[in-house]
Amino acid sequence: MDAYEILELQGKYLWPNHLLYYTDPLPLDHGEGMYVWDVEGNQYLDFFAGILTTSVGHKHPKVLDAAREQMEKLIHSSTLYPNEKHVRLAEKIADITPGNLQKSYFTNSGTEANENAILLARVVTGHQEVIALRHAYHGRSALAMSLTGQAAWRIGGTHAHGVKHAMAPYCYRCPLKMTYPECGVACAEDVEDVIKTQTSGKIAAVIAEPILGVGGFITPPPEYFGIVAEIAYTYGGLFIADEVQTGFGRTGTYWFGIEHWGVVPDVMTMAKGIANGFPLANTITTAEIADEMKGKGLTISTFGGNPVSCAASLATIEVLEEEANPAHVAEVGDYLHAGLKRLQEKYPMIGDVRGKGLMQGVELVNDRETKEPAADATNYVLEVARSSGLLIGKGGMYGNVLRIAPPLTATKEHVDEALEKLDRTFAIVHEMTW
Numbered sequence: 001m002d003a004y005e006i007l008e009l010q011g012k013y014l015w016p017n018h019l020l021y022y023t024d025p026l027p028l029d030h031g032e033g034m035y036v037w038d039v040e041g042n043q044y045l046d047f048f049a050g051i052l053t054t055s056v057g058h059k060h061p062k063v064l065d066a067a068r069e070q071m072e073k074l075i076h077s078s079t080l081y082p083n084e085k086h087v088r089l090a091e092k093i094a095d096i097t098p099g100n101l102q103k104s105y106f107t108n109s110g111t112e113a114n115e116n117a118i119l120l121a122r123v124v125t126g127h128q129e130v131i132a133l134r135h136a137y138h139g140r141s142a143l144a145m146s147l148t149g150q151a152a153w154r155i156g157g158t159h160a161h162g163v164k165h166a167m168a169p170y171c172y173r174c175p176l177k178m179t180y181p182e183c184g185v186a187c188a189e190d191v192e193d194v195i196k197t198q199t200s201g202k203i204a205a206v207i208a209e210p211i212l213g214v215g216g217f218i219t220p221p222p223e224y225f226g227i228v229a230e231i232a233y234t235y236g237g238l239f240i241a242d243e244v245q246t247g248f249g250r251t252g253t254y255w256f257g258i259e260h261w262g263v264v265p266d267v268m269t270m271a272k273g274i275a276n277g278f279p280l281a282n283t284i285t286t287a288e289i290a291d292e293m294k295g296k297g298l299t300i301s302t303f304g305g306n307p308v309s310c311a312a313s314l315a316t317i318e319v320l321e322e323e324a325n326p327a328h329v330a331e332v333g334d335y336l337h338a339g340l341k342r343l344q345e346k347y348p349m350i351g352d353v354r355g356k357g358l359m360q361g362v363e364l365v366n367d368r369e370t371k372e373p374a375a376d377a378t379n380y381v382l383e384v385a386r387s388s389g390l391l392i393g394k395g396g397m398y399g400n401v402l403r404i405a406p407p408l409t410a411t412k413e414h415v416d417e418a419l420e421k422l423d424r425t426f427a428i429v430h431e432m433t434w
Contacts, residue, residue: 026386055248056409060315086106098264101286104284110269117205125204129164131166131206133149133169136149166194205237211257216361222261252357273316324409336415340404380432
């Protein structure tokens, strides 16, 4: 089918609240490595990686071979029956996660993984109330939308009982109008204030993304999570790290984002880059915490631990170890960050460049002094970048943050290509808007 036919059927048979990028949505046809092609044959450098999911690039042969081999043996079994790929993957993830995180529960999506983490915390602590962050995003179920700290993503006025939101560690737009480090990381202390004033004083958990993804790649200061984790423990809760976007080396240097802050969470969730596009998610915790679930009721996941997805995940991690380990991501990410900072010096619409590894956010403003969000300019950048053959994402509460996150197999040469396309894009948008 051509683009017109696909979009006609999209409008006729799919819910109208599917979020589609671009004025004229882009039907993709195939991909290979760092590139994708649309149904008209146009090629694009993919610097959004299917929302940070194709961690080793499109159609990686090792991942395809592993999935193909498993499909020829067994495609589905459910969690009622143990299978080798399921337990091998659990063993591998226990090996690369920090501290003594050991026991996993596999599901299908980041939403489910976060639901599972909150369920675990509530059962283990005996408490119900949960602290999340403003600007956060944790998924699209009723509970996950309640954990999310952005009105636009909370469809139907969803609000689950017992969820409260503390300030986001958003240094560029500090809600307290303070400046780091003179602020003393006051945003972290707000977590305790929320517990004291809006809860019973006993919480099940604090849940947070190491870098707030949909929130606009908000990157907390170095002391932040150490303070927050201690607050969680003081009030009887667990600390949950939502690594759905930051996991598997995405932030460079370490396998998981929270390690940059020197904190080992009690529970960690992960999805997206775990299996290079195959549906899979995981909630991992310590053996002691996991064993508290024994005898607390029946649970099953029909598609959890799917042998094909687990095989793809094992192959994905192997490729990451061989071709795109955290050290590689840190090096290429630093190179990308430096290039984006050069563009910031050149174009006044770039207010902030932030992030770690290959998870870089570029916040656009109409005026650097007032920091007025430039949502329209952000949309123009996406459109012009597409016409230049570059795919990037956007996010943030105000729709003004470019989310730049290529497959982790990206090289400096790919970064040079992306920066050249971005330079041309900003030049065009600068002429349109300034």
